[in-house]
Structure formats: structure tokens, C-alpha cells
Amino acid sequence: MKYRALLLAAFTFLSVSSGMSMAADNKQNLDSVKQKIQMSLGMQVTSIGDAPVPGLLQVQTDKGLFYTSDDGKYFLQARIFNLDEGMRNETETTLTKMRIDGIEHFKDSVIEYKADKEKYVVNVFTDITCGYCRKLHNQMEEYNDLGITVRYLAFPRAGINSKPYQDMVSVWCAANPQKALDEAKGGENVAKASCSNQVAEQYNFGQSVGVNGTPNIVLPDGSVVPGYQPPEKLLQAIQHAS
Numbered sequence: 001m002k003y004r005a006l007l008l009a010a011f012t013f014l015s016v017s018s019g020m021s022m023a024a025d026n027k028q029n030l031d032s033v034k035q036k037i038q039m040s041l042g043m044q045v046t047s048i049g050d051a052p053v054p055g056l057l058q059v060q061t062d063k064g065l066f067y068t069s070d071d072g073k074y075f076l077q078a079r080i081f082n083l084d085e086g087m088r089n090e091t092e093t094t095l096t097k098m099r100i101d102g103i104e105h106f107k108d109s110v111i112e113y114k115a116d117k118e119k120y121v122v123n124v125f126t127d128i129t130c131g132y133c134r135k136l137h138n139q140m141e142e143y144n145d146l147g148i149t150v151r152y153l154a155f156p157r158a159g160i161n162s163k164p165y166q167d168m169v170s171v172w173c174a175a176n177p178q179k180a181l182d183e184a185k186g187g188e189n190v191a192k193a194s195c196s197n198q199v200a201e202q203y204n205f206g207q208s209v210g211v212n213g214t215p216n217i218v219l220p221d222g223s224v225v226p227g228y229q230p231p232e233k234l235l236q237a238i239q240h241a242s
Helices: 002-041 090-105 131-138 140-145 163-173 177-185 199-208 231-241
Strands: 045-050 056-061 064-069 111-113 120-126 148-154 216-218 224-226
Touching (some): 002 056, 056 090, 064 090, 064 199, 090 199, 111 140, 120 131, 120 231, 131 140, 131 177, 140 148, 163 177
Parallel strands (some): 120 148
Antiparallel strands (some): 111 148, 120 216, 216 224
């Protein structure tokens, strides 16, 4: 009995040690691939781990969602579909979760136009110089009348430190951000203002979840409707996604 107990203990020790060694090797490989991507491509990797496809790694970066071979040799920008699950878009599933989590982080730094009888909430990446963003904004009362609350996140298309970026910082830092945004989208000059703000963070977050133009509308379930949508069509899109 003692002999069998010793054998069992030895086997358990070897199994645990082997598991720990494999975990350490896996972490070392992930760290190596992460470093390679950051050094070679200048991207900041926020998360790296197994992809839905064996042999691939899923990489979340400040420039979007990508995949690599497990040795970091090949870098892919792709969409992964699961044929066994009715062509489920695995890439979009991941991005949807990223959007929902990220939007929650910015809930206190959006500029909100709340519907009196709120039924739905959409988050819109916007730029004050964007023509279709202004068109959407001019119909705000119609969206609100349909029960749609609109929350704006900043996405200055010209990038960080551009004039639109500086103007959007001033809007977000204004004593009355909603009024300042109304005026900016109406083509009026933006009064300079500064404060601690998350405009750059919102812009970077948008890039990380695939935003490359405005308006970009994130529906309540985390899916996206790119581009301007008239009030009734947006309502239909929300209801279809619900």
C-alpha cells in the first residue's frame, strides 16, 4: 500500500510540475509574440490569447483585433466564421464584448441626449466636422421622440492633437458640454476650454474596436451600424438586433 501511495504521489507531483512548466512556456511564448508585434508594428497589445481557431492567437491592440500564428511569424487581419454554429462571426462576437465593456468604462464621460420616454440607448462615435454627424445631430429630437437616447463618444477623425481634436476637448470641457456640442455641430467657433478629459481615450478605444469613420453607431447589444441612419431606420436596426 505504501509503495502504491508513493507511486501515486510521484505521479501527481510530475503531472503538476509538467502542467506548471507548460503554463510557464505558454506565457513566455505569448510575451514573446506580444513584444514582437509591438516592436515590429508599433501597436500596443492590450490582450493576447488563444483564438477560436487552433494554432492561432487572438490579439487585441490599440489599432483593432488581429490574429497571429502561435509562433508570431504570420500576422492576420481577418474575420473568423464558425460553420458548425450557423456561420457565427467569432470575430464580431469578440468585438461586441469589447465594445460593451469599453462603453461601460466611458459612461460618465459621454455627452448624452436623453429621451423623455427612453426605450433604447445607442452610443455614437462622432466628429464635430463630419457632415453626416451633423445631419444625425440635427434630427436629435426625432430620435428622442422614438425613445432613443443618444450618447456621444469623441472620435476626431484627423487624429490626436489635430484642430478638431483640440476643439472636441474644448467641447467636452465646456461648462455646458451639450450646448457647446450643439454650437460646434452648427458650425460655430468653439470657445477654448481645458480640463481632465477622456477624449483621447475615447478615440483610441474607437480605433481598438474597428471604428474608422463617423458617425459610428453602437447598438445596445454591442453590434455596430456604420454611418448615418435616419431615425426610423435606426429604430428598426435596434429592434432587429434586440
